[in-house]
Amino acid sequence: MIPVLMTFVVLLGIVTAAHVVLTLALVRRLRTVEADRASSQRWPEAGATVTEFAVRTTSGRLATPEDVRVGERLVAFLKAGCGPCDELVDSLDPRLGATDVAAHFFVVGDPSDPRTGMMADRLGALGEVAVVGNGKEVMSAFGGVRVFPTLLRLRDGVIMAAGADPNRVLARIPQRTR
Structure with missing residues (x-):
């Protein structure tokens, strides 16, 4: 045993x-x-300047770096079919409504995909929207965006804050006074 x-x-x-x-x-x-x-998954660096790009918005206007080189701006990179991106869009509506900040949205995805169109339509009420296909040129122009969603707070074309948390990225944007 x-x-x-x-x-x-x-x-x-x-x-x-x-x-x-x-x-x-x-x-x-x-x-x-x-x-x-x-x-x-690093975010674009604070202090980076937006470089050259050109893309058509859903309204047919040509968006260039000049659109973000004056004043405070929110720029968001979102991907159609991305769950966190959809949640972010839902959370931005009340937050942006309380500020005077101009918002620019770049939706990365196939323009013929209905999800891309639906996301672009939802964002159209919040600011300027461009559907950018694979988005490499625009993502590179904004400091090398690599992850979705990405929010950027810009002042005069310079990245002041970057991340996916709207509370952190939009923290120092003044609220609208009535």
Whole structure:
């Protein structure tokens, strides 16, 4: 009986040691993945200046950097079919209504996709909207936007704040006085 118990204890020790080694390897791999993900999700840098771009808005007007180089502006990059983007659109309506800030929205997506059109229509009541297909030129012009949603607060064409949280990005925009 004792040899059977000893064999069982040795096997249990081997299995436990293998489990610990595999768990540590998994933790190390998760840390690497999270670090890579965090570095790829950096927001455009505060202090960056908007560079050249040109895109047609849904109203047919040509949008250029001149549109954001004067005064306070909110610029948002959203993707059709993105759940967090839809939630952000819902939260922006009451927040923007209380300010005098001009808003510019760039919807990244296939213009023929109904979700893209619906998002552009919802945003049209809040500000200027452009559907930009893959959006590489415009995202690059605004400091290299990489994630959706991205909100940028600009003053005279310079990025003052960036992120996905409207409370943080819009924090210092004065409320409208009646």
